[in-house]
Amino acid sequence: MADAAPKPLRPGDDLEAQWKRFKWEFAGHVEFDTHRSRWSLQMKAKYLVQCIGLECDYLHEGASAATKADPELLMGYIDDKIKPTLNACFERYLFKQIVRKPQEDIDQFVSRCRSKLENCGLEEGEHVNNNIIDTLVHNLEDLTLQQLLFRTPQAELTLSKTEQGNQGQDPSPQVHQERGTRPSGRTRPDHQRQHAEDTQIASYDVEFKMDTGAEVNVMPKRVLDRIYNGSYVLQPTDIVLEVYGGTLLRPIGTITISDCTLNDRSLSLQFVVADVESVPLLGLPSCEEYGLITRSSFKTKVRPKRIYQVSLCVAHNPPILYNVNVSECSVPPRVSPAKRKVTFASPLVTNLGDLSKAHGKVFSDVKSVISCYPNVFTNSPGKFPFKYHLDIDPNIKAVATPSRRVPHKLKDRYKNYLDQLCKDNIIKKCDNPVGWVSPVVLLEKPDQSLRVCLDPKHLNKALSRPFFEIPSVEDINASLCNKRYFTVLDFASGFWHCELDSQSSKVCQFSTPYGVFQFKRLPFGLSASPEIFQKAVSDIFGDIDGVLTFFDDVILSAKTSDEHDVLFRKVIERAEQYNVHFKPAKLQYKQNSVKFMGNIYSEQGRLPDPARLEAIKNLQNPNNVKELQRFLGIDNFVREFVPNLADDTNFLRQLLRKNVEWLWLPAHSEAVDRVKTKICNATALSNFDPSLPATIQCDASQYGLGVCLLQTKPVAFASRGLTQCEQNYAQVEKELLAIVYSCQKFHHYIYGNPKIVILTDHKPLVSIFKQPISTINSKRITRLVLKTLAYNLDVQYLPGKYMYVADALSRDFLKCHPDEEVLMYQVHSVTVNTVFSRDQVYVVSTKNDPLLQEVMKFVKTSWPKTSNKLSVKAKKIFHCRSDLTVANNLLYFKNRLVVPSELQNQVLHLLHEGHQGMVRSKALASQTVFWPGISKDIEDFVSQCHVCNRHAPLQRKTEIVLREIPELPYEVIACDILDFKSQPYLIVIDSYSKWLDVVKISDKTAQSVVTVLESLFAIHGIPRIVLADNMPFLSHRCQTFSEEFGFKFVTCSPHYHQSNGLAEKACDVARKSKCQDDTEANLQKCLLHYRTTPIPDLNASPSQLLMSRRLRTKLPIRSSVLKPFVVPDVHSKLCLKQKKMQQNYNKSAKRKDVSYDVGDYVYVLNVLTNVWEPGIIMQICKEPRSYIVQTTGSALRRNSSMIKPRKNDDPVMSHEACLAYNAVFSHQPPNVPPQDQERPLRRSNRTIRSPQRLNL
Template sequence: MDSSGVPAPRMDWDSANLPDAWRRFVQHVKLMLSGPLSSKSEETQCSYLLLWVGERGRDIYNTWQLSEEEAKKLTTYLDRFEQYLMPKTNTIFARYKFNKRLQGEGESFEHFVTELKLLVKQCGYENSDEMVRDRIVFATSFPQVREKLLSQGSDLTLEKAIDMARSYEIAQTQLKAMVDPHTNLQGAAPTHAVSTKRQSTQQKHRRAPHHDKMGKVCGRCARAHSQKEECPAKGRSGKKCNKMNHFAKACRSEASNQRNPVCSINPDTPSEEAELFIDSITKYNEGEADEQAYADVEVGSRHHIMSFKLDTGATANVIPARLFKKRFKQVSLAPPTRTLSGYGGEKLNIKGTCQLKCRWKDIHKMLTFDIVETAAPPILGLRACLDLNLVKLVMSVQITGVMEEFADVFKGIGKFPGECDLHIDPDATPVVCPPRRIPFTLRERLKQELDDMEKNGIIIKVKEPTEWVNGLVVAEKRNGNLRVCLDPRELNKAIKRPHYPLPTLDDITPKLAGAQYFRVMDARSGYWAIQLTTKSSLLTTFNTIFGRYRFLHLPFGIISAQDIFQRKIDETYEGLNGVVAIVDDILVFGRTKEEHDDNLRAMLERTRERGVRLNPEKCVIGATEVSYFGHKLTREGIQPDQNKLQAIKDMPPPENKNELETILGMANYLSRFAPRLSEVNAPLRQLLKQDSEFIWDQNHDRVFQQMKDLITREPGPILAYYDTTKEIRLQVVASKYGLGAVLMQDGHPIAYASKTLTPTEVNYAQIEKELFAVLFGCKRFHTYIYGRRVLVESDHKPLEHILKKPISVAPARLQRMLLQLQRYDIKIVHRPGKDIPVADTLSRKPLLDQDSTLSEGMEDQIHSVINSLPVSDKKLSEIQAATRCDPQLTLLRQTVQDGWPEDRKKCPKTLLDFWNFRDEISHFHGIIFKGDKIIVPTAPRNNMLERIHTGHMGIERSKQRVRDALFWPGMGRDITATVENCSICQERRAANPKEPLIPHQIPETMAGRGLRSLHMAWTGLLSSCGLLQPLL
């Protein structure tokens, strides 16, 4: 607050929408500087701005290089901050969003027009009012309004359109209120926010009759009953004010009339009323824009798209009756089993309940809906939002008390004291990777990203010679920014790992004796906090088209990074009580809450002292039970994490003989550890007999459950405890619809995992599914394998070679997966499917897990590759059509989808030309790629050759034009033939072609004898008499 008493502006750096936060901040700043601080000099106003932007803003300011004159101008500061914070607007995409905006069912006109006004600001139209006016006419959900607006013709203005639409909406609300007395005249939009309760039969009979039969609403119990009937609130005290003869909802005290944003009901507290209800939040401010989140969800068998309001405070899903009658006439309603009432106690009229199938992206769920007479929009409650992956629950640190004191520890990227060295095998041969060609459409953004990394001190330009030069991989993020990644594959072969030991469960178990309270903290951007020595930094040099750079901090992908980081973490927290750390997960514990808090304070003080930074989004607040390093820590002691057994425990029973045969193959493999397993599943084997019909009954169900119990018993004859001293094997298999993974030691399973592929993932090529299974297994068993050498066994032989090649030559999806696998020290070996039956069974009977977060960003990478190709959209469409009609490429696509044969001799003859680079081939949207190059079908190749030779360039120049965009077998040979057979090129060839040099023997020189031959070179110079002059 400044001297005038006006609150000072404050930039909200924690906002999820920084550009919007910056706009609000600047508006506040300009008001301050033109008001209370208008008398201050511009230089002083600049100082005020630096105070208001906070520590993070000043960090950004410290990276600027300003002249003395610029440092005194306020506009310089505002422009620099705006350049840093405000994204570049894509006008075309903004106009696309504006012209696609429709008024949703149940959406108020006020909300709709506010959204249009916000969207049009990004479109760059000369007359935005006219565009908003037209959009109202085209997109309103009321046909009557559209008819009236069109009747105005050219006299219609934006103001008129808004007034007419508002008037119609208000008239409809008033008309409905006259017909339906339950309608809220104030335009309240109820949002169901807390739990619902089921009615018992007894409660149904005790419900009060309707108001129209019973008279006025009683001011003591908020119910309608006859005057003769005794009020049920008589003799009862209100829980809000403790006064007699009324219920809490009818309380007239000042405290009870305050509306809270969310009111929660304790399900264990007995209700003072027989009726059941859920809470409701009501917004009464007219004209205020609704900022709640909405999502378009596909509902029902006819795939209706409905715009739902996402209410994480609600436990009920609601569809207004008017929309239900319009879209789901064929769906029958069940009688309601609960009552819903608004915040003030007004009942909501439930017409019934039903179950509807809902789809959001690739996730399908059957949800229960209450059909309610309400003017509110459709609502999805918390459980539905979680099931459809519309929202995610994130555990975050509550920075209060001691956490607020150490708030700086949760900001920025840390910096460990000292520097670290990378040790190289002296016998290793340095490798210099050439700069990878970058599409022209990405070059400007890549240069900007490199410049930003250089300004932030992450990389620095290299001018001196370096022995090692690594490759570079560029990945596009969802927001359009680029991620610059090192490809240190060759360097990793030469690095000598220090093999620093990771703490084991046996190491930390004695320290946890008696612990009652736990907290898990996560180190932010761990590797980036480690600085490299100059010598080691030069080893991380990478090549770009803009020159060479090197990392100043330890980059991801270096094979010894996990050893270095664990040593740094151990040194940081050495000697502290109640603190252990495994990689970037730091566990704080104590026998009492006081001891836990003391240990936490000591840990945070050491964290601040050593320059470590923590990630608040991934920290788990103090609890009596946490998951840590693959186990569950509780007050009772350490327990195995049941998640690792879920893939087997929840495996559905087989539906046919083929599935049963797969499951029994797994059981047969595991029976070497538990011979009784064969006895248990004997009744199931009877179903495989040729003369037996597959009929699954309750007895088979019981046997199947017994078999799963035996496989998942811990400790048991099959499942073993994880041992950090033993070799780890990760077996993975990808089937058509699922992934399976099992962690093994000495042949014993340690943990199981499976995943159902989403519809998008089902369309992956087989090699992409197989590498996806490796990534799934590594991420699912991260706590077991991170920092350890892991042997990955797969039944897909091409995976053995893909890890040996540079990431840049892999297809787009594989690039994304390979980048994520860089953090693990893995070696992939081929094993036939019959030798890894457990993973094979898990992949064929996966859990119904529709989590798509594992594949996030992979489609963005492919779209980025397509968009960066120097090929027009029209030509891409022609290639798609030609690919569908090309027999060779049709067979190639099918082979890529199903998987290549293991033996070259079994490969179709027409595809032998693709055999040597089969692991680089992928397909997407009807186009087949070799790496990031389009494979051109046979039909358009002649036309392509003519276009390639446009301008009659030579052979090498013609090849260079298409080297980064197109491919087909023999393309170089075809280009050469085209150029050599071009009649115009033949006519324009040089008349005097270069003659070949004629070699001669070295002249002999002997005593007393001269040279036997004389060789001269003639210049093109003429003497004054026109004769050539030799220069000797």
């Protein structure tokens, strides 16, 4: 649609496709519109930017002014920005991998080929057509037609001719059965000749079909059952078969049969067993080994008919297809019509007992095990029989990184090491590196050997990590319970057992001084490597009971010696089957206690590793109560492994009692040494595992730093003292220095880890690491943060009382040695520009502010330990001293400017300039400015804002005030006047019985109301209280009437109808009755039904409650029921009902009621405009929550829900005038009869002259 504007672009994977469609739609939208087509180029360019939308405005942000003025130039600029950088060589490689899909039309296939060639760097024309012709010919299924096209001269082989030849190869929508085929030596009709070999298995003649398109041998389960009568054992497998047409078939297992004889040649063959009805298949490798097929030249015309296509895949990777170019295979002529027989001689093992008998070897030591299995125990890495694939995000651009420098001492060893890896088929040289190229980290082992690890910082961001559950220490501990015999195996270069496919291998290229190489095996350092390897190891050994795998470590556990031997042989056979190699030096064979994952496991349980506790051993004796508390805090951290620790620390804990003087004795030192010995011998320090999350606890004291590396359990401890210069740092800088020290101290543990959790007891550091470096004002903090950029840190807050180890180490640090390296780096350029509208004003005001100058002095030097010696104003800022920094002669709290006192009022006006309210003004201040008590100042400033107060929303409701429940009928009644179709009605309802009277009145005057009430009182009696609105019940006539009859009028606050809710409810009942039928007869019928209907919760009608009898209606009723009787417990039931109503109402009443005194300054709500106006309390009414408020124009009576407090900054009248008015108002007699005096004339007193025309 040309009239509709194109949809805005949205970021995503399909941005390039969106942009292509957008350009097409935009061109039609602009050019085909008569109005827009006449626009100037600049106008069209601006319209193009508008149509692109805000979400993708980054696409044109960097364009020049000239580019933004021309739509064609702007589109070209965005084209270059969206279109990814393409490699023509790689695109041509992808084009050569194109295979025609099943059921794909020839035109669709040609179109797909042409689309792939667009990025191959070929000129349109003959080169493109020739490549498409080659692809079409190579994908032909009809060999005769393919050979015919091969013999066609190049000049006659055009694209149109090739397409015509391929039209006959298009898949038909129907499959027709072949008929009329002459049998070939078979009794079944329609049988075609196929290449097959007859074999003999266990005295059975078995015919195998030669399938050169298959990479494995396939044995149907029914054939295997017939041969061995079900007495065989299948091994689990991850192989997946893909038959011709794309259908996947998962086999039930594999079996290896030795001594398979054919043509006097015996081989051991492995068969994939599947539950299918086909004949057994002999794959291409086996056919070649038996000599059934030979490799010949390209012109070979004879080849076997492809029956199945078999593919091999690993469960977590896409299938890896093994395609065979069958045109290079030929079948030798059959020598004799006699059947060729294959004999399977070796017996099959059916259970573990047979396995033990077949291989009944008992090893006495480790050497005998290694000598018996030299192919398994070797230092060279093995290779799993699977290929693994790495998933790369195609939207992330590949990064190529140059090589790093290598020390001269290591260069020769490095070169020899690379040559050896190439020889071992671990890596290979890349002549034309393309795409991802990562640097490597060269590590030197203690035995002077080297290890090459990828440093794929950028590659890991593009890798899609597989999700596989890693076994936890708790799971391993539970599995090793009550086991007596253990064996530990360690993979030889574990990750290198995993072979990568060709595409994944090209991603793992790395740069060296000797060129670019690529890993053919799974390298160390990839974020996906641990999960891939763990899954591969679990797939191989995970189904064996008693075997646990944790990355490259395997542990076997058994309760008896025989069970262990059977289990060990099973693991060795599985290792031989999958080509697994273990390190001979790391073998711990059949021991009662082994070291595994940093713990010592035995039949009795597990013991912690006692190594790496040098820092704790060097802790000094406590000098005061706080230091002793920190020392005892370590006990709680490691008490799980120390028995009776409380008894050992009891003597020390006596010093913590109140009223006990600190006195350190030699016995205390002995107790500390005893406790430290137990802790160091019991604390479990686990070996660092790069695949597990790492946590570092960091703490800094006045004179030292303490850090602890944790992975569920401690891994390493470290502490050091601060230099004289570092002791003058602010506390926030010392805590940050502890984090930098931990990163550099544990660099070999955490470098390259995807996430390192840092626990600190200094909460401001959490916000510092979350904000951009450019927003940090302190240069020292900026330099320290820059040192941590090489690590992926997640800084979290942990209260200091839980950081026992790091806190103790920071205070009992190891003294710095003179030759210790100082962790300092040079930052060449760090510039932080603070932008102010009037920056010099803040600098001058800060310089003239004595409080800020005092604080800046402490920040630059050091704060006192306590705030006793500080000034009163400085004490207010003492609690946030660790977050204060100085930059550009200005004081900052975190990242907020500390405003001088003389500019604070000006800043308050700026914060509340938009009248956004108290909360949003505080939120704005929390990001920009600070001073002590800023929140209170903002609250006071906003609460005094007249604009905000006048237009404030209505107040929330308060808790309900209950009226007294009457004990007798017609003791308390409620009245109101209902207007229905311009006809007034007087509504009267009894509070006790809910008896309702609706009487039509002529007008709303007091006399009309009094007349009706007199008639009702004559029937029901005179009540004690009448609840009503103000007018006309406050008139002199009504007041005289109440005095004459001896009752009292209680009126509600104006415009607050909730206070007379009973009358309002009665008005609703009457209104519904009149809405049904506006006749007097219908009204009386409705009233009769209302008066005779039982009230909920009372089970009695209004007539029963008022008259103690039921009224007779049109409904049939027995006479006995109409007899009078008094309803019992009415008052208690009414009280219970009122209490329930109060509870339900108060659930949502969140505001507390505010009481006012005479003279209080308030705001009162104008009910006409919903604006709050200033006023003053003149009188407190007798009714609850009701006040007389004097405003600018008049005195109003209002409920407290329409009143809110106000500061005395805009008085309506003076306090003295208010008191005088209240005295006059309160002493005026409420009921004064009118005197017979002449009323003043209220109309104009001018002479009225009638027009002459009216004088008729």
